Amino acid sequence: MNWTRRILAALLLSVAITAGLTLLPHLDSAQQGGLQPAFLNKGEDLTDRNIVDFMTKMQMHMRIRKVELNRSIVSIDLSANAGVAKADALQDLYELPQYIFAHTTNINQIFVRVLDMNPDPAKSAGGSLVAALDAKRDSWMPGTPRMAPVSADELSQYIQSHYHVTFTAKWDQRFKAAE
Structure with missing residues (x-):
């Protein structure tokens, strides 16, 4: 009789330990606000070594002229050639912060300059400023779904409401004529 009590006690203790270990992951996920994927892409640190590979993954309408990384700040110069439409330029201004913030962990600020490149290099070697974005x-609102292709006006409203953006008179000259 004594040995049956010991076996029963050992059996109950092992069932209790197993149940406790089974509930442990559920308690942890409940504390963190729900379930999280096991292979969540948390982004990478952007460095001088991987910035070229990182930027080439993006599909841009404008050409990237210069990229400069300074600690947690990325400065990007884009070249708006004659064939770039207003919607394409706005799409690039929308995509750059979305992509960089979503895929990096160490970038906190992005400066983007859109330069109008004059075909005659004697007139302006560096190009004239068309727009600037900070x-x-x-x-940036992580977790928000990316915007489906929308009109240029909706993109412009989104960019202006979420970021500091300046459009110069050159922007108006260039894209008002195209409308």
């Missing part, structure tokens, strides 16, 4: 990570 995007900060705290004004």
Whole structure:
């Protein structure tokens, strides 16, 4: 009789331990606000070594002229050639912060300059400023779905409401004539 109590006690203890270990992951996920995927892409650190590969993954309408990485700030110069439409330029201004903030962990601010490249290099070697964008990570909303292809006006409203953007008179000259 004594040995049956010991076996029964050992059996109950092992069942209790197994149940406790089974509930442990559920308690952890409930504390963190729900389930999380096991292979969540948390982004990478952007460095001088991987910035070229990182930027070439993006599909841009404008050509990337220059990229500069300074700690947690990325500065990008884009070249708006004559064939770039207003919607394409706005799409690039929308995509750059979305892509960089979603896929990196160490970038907190992005400066983008859109330059109008004059075919005559004697007139302006560096190009004239068309638009400038300053995007900060705290004004970006992670987890929001990417916008489906929308009109240029909707893209412009989104960019202006989430980031600090300046359109110069050159922007108006260039894209008002195209409308």
